[in-house]
Amino acid sequence: MTMSPLYAVIDLGSNSFHMLITRLVANSVQTVDRVKRKVRLASGLNNENELSNEAMLRGLECLNFFAERLQDIPPDNIRIVATATLRLATNSQEFIDKAEIVLGHKIIVLSGLQEAETIYLGVAHTSASEDKRLVLDIGGASTELIVGNAFDAIKVCSVDMGCVTYNQQFFVGGELSELNMNNAKTAAKAMLEPIVHEYKDVGWQSVLSGSGTIQALAEILRASHQPAIVSLPFLYSLETALINSKNIDNIAITGLTVERQPVFASGLAILIAIFESLDLNELQLSSGALREGLLYEMLPDMRQINIRQRTVNSIAERFHVDKEHAFRVSNQAQIIFDIFAQQLPLEKDNSFKLLLASCALHEIGLLLEFKNQQDHGAYIIANSDLPGFDQVDKHLLATFIQLQKSNIDLIKLKEQTATSYDNACYLLIIFRLAIIFCQRRNDNELSSININISNRNISIQLPQKWVKAHPLVIDELSQESLYLGVLGMSLTILDDLNLE
The missing domain is CATH 3.30.420.150 (Exopolyphosphatase. Domain 2)
Incomplete structure (x- = not known):
């Protein structure tokens, strides 16, 4: 299989010179290498804004390192820019001429x-x-x-x-x-x-x-x-x-x-x-x-694709997620959310979008093993570069994925800052219930649900026929009531004859 071409961006900054090398993987950007050197070019400017020979030599030595990595990258996939110090330096052209010979590529001095x-x-x-x-x-x-x-x-x-x-x-x-x-x-x-x-x-x-x-x-x-x-x-x-x-x-x-x-x-x-x-x-x-x-403007169609969706799709592809099941869980979560929102102060804000992203990625840990898949999934999210998700977003995503079933760690819910603690609790409950209802991994087995929330109790009413046909799901819901107790919530399952 032919690897996608590499892209390189070099930034000749006033403090550091940076080189970023990437490639497109699953329609998302994968960083292949980052090289950074503290050149402190600006410290070589005198009162007349002349750049010292010492500073120039530091810069040229760094660019000699960078030049080695550029040899295997298509010229059209390379962007090299200089910023404030080389804008200000009265003798900047002297440095740029030498630097272009070292790199073998054109340098663009950006205006402010x-x-x-x-x-x-x-x-x-x-x-x-x-x-x-x-x-x-x-x-x-x-x-x-x-x-x-x-x-x-x-x-x-x-x-x-x-x-x-x-x-x-x-x-x-x-x-x-x-x-x-x-x-x-x-x-x-x-x-x-x-x-x-x-x-x-x-x-x-x-x-x-x-x-x-x-x-x-x-x-x-x-x-x-x-x-x-x-x-x-x-x-x-x-x-x-x-x-x-x-x-x-x-x-x-x-x-x-x-x-x-x-x-x-x-x-x-x-x-x-x-x-x-x-x-x-x-x-x-x-x-x-x-x-x-500089990088994203080189890449195809990057302004047309939603950044978060592109990231979620890329991660799902890399970790071989069952996309149909992820979609199924996401749909179920939206159904339960809409019912909850009629009775609770829930909004379809950023935290709701993070809930749906959690549904899409909740099984990424399965690629490593089943037993500790929640921990593996949370680790992958916390330590991955996820364009479109900041650190606060990633923290909530990792928290939801780690707490998708079994015991609930209250400290983790309280540590996240993407949303309020109460809202995080309700979203986590929705997430966990959606996973339980979808565990048959069959769209035809999903039931219509009536939910009532009163005095910290969640009552879920299901068709009697469906209840009898799904004893394992009902048992999972009974166990879930015990887990939700740590949140101060309880869960009651009723059939359509109002029989427990």
Whole structure:
């Protein structure tokens, strides 16, 4: 079987050079390799914006590594771009000419607006949010802010401030102090001040970012077993920890990598300034940014296919899921949800969509083994790259799949943050009941269901003939009543003569 062709994207950033190599698998993107080198090109700029020979040599050495991997990739499947530092450097052409010889390919220097629009496309291609979104990207020498909806960027700007340049300007010698942090934040706010009102006038419903600073924050949150949602109080707590460290070399924050440490304080100062200037409450990590924007625009039909459905279909194909049965369980879950929604405050929101995705993928663990399939399935979801599902979404998906039958772990339901605890409980009940009713794996065996919910008791009325013909399903439902007790719920099964 012929393998699908490879695609490569190279981003010559101000802080790091990145190379992303992917291929199409089951109509979804599979990452084959990621290579990242901390070149810190922006640190080679002097006061006249001339790029030093030392910085150029660091960059060319890195690109020599990248060039080896490009030899086996079709030229039409390669995109190479440069960003803020090579926009600013007065001698950038000297570096670009040498770099193109090393790589054997053309390098495009993106304008600030082009960079911002491409970053937004990266988020749009990998996020399922239907809301108007604000996308942030804190780079080494510039920061991009974009408001958009679907694939359309509505408001775009690029500001000349970044974690490398601010590190050189405000944290000389690695000194961390309240004064240095305040000076960096004040400077960032001054840069943002001209655009604050027009951005607020446009408005947004969600805030996303995939920059290195945000990735570092997400890793810190995960290290303390918290969801990857960045809030202003969390940023303030890290600011205090940095100031108490006195020097960049002394930073000891669990989850913060050594390579990110040198520019973490400057990136944090810029982010706090953005939060305060734009009155942001929270921000979520995006799985896409500049490189993903370049990549997905190369791939066929990526704007026409729903990102989540494409991801679900791809995972189902890779793990040989019985798609007919998954569809059967999903339909049953929708039927039960509609009945529940007549009696409970349930909405067909993002959590409902995650319920349906759980139905579609609930058997992915079977490819490994039956006995621990729930654990295997949850592990696969938690550790897979799932475009269209952020970390919070993935956590709820993994939780549902792990708790699809047998004992219910309340702690896992309480740890997820995609929806309220009560809503998660009701959705889990719907999920588990749908699986039980579909266990015959035969559409003709599904029964019409009448359900009443009162005083934490769920009464399910079924045709007497069906009850007699399905003793195993009825026994499973009886066992389910015991499992639901941990949720403070009970389950009663009645036939159509109202006989238990």
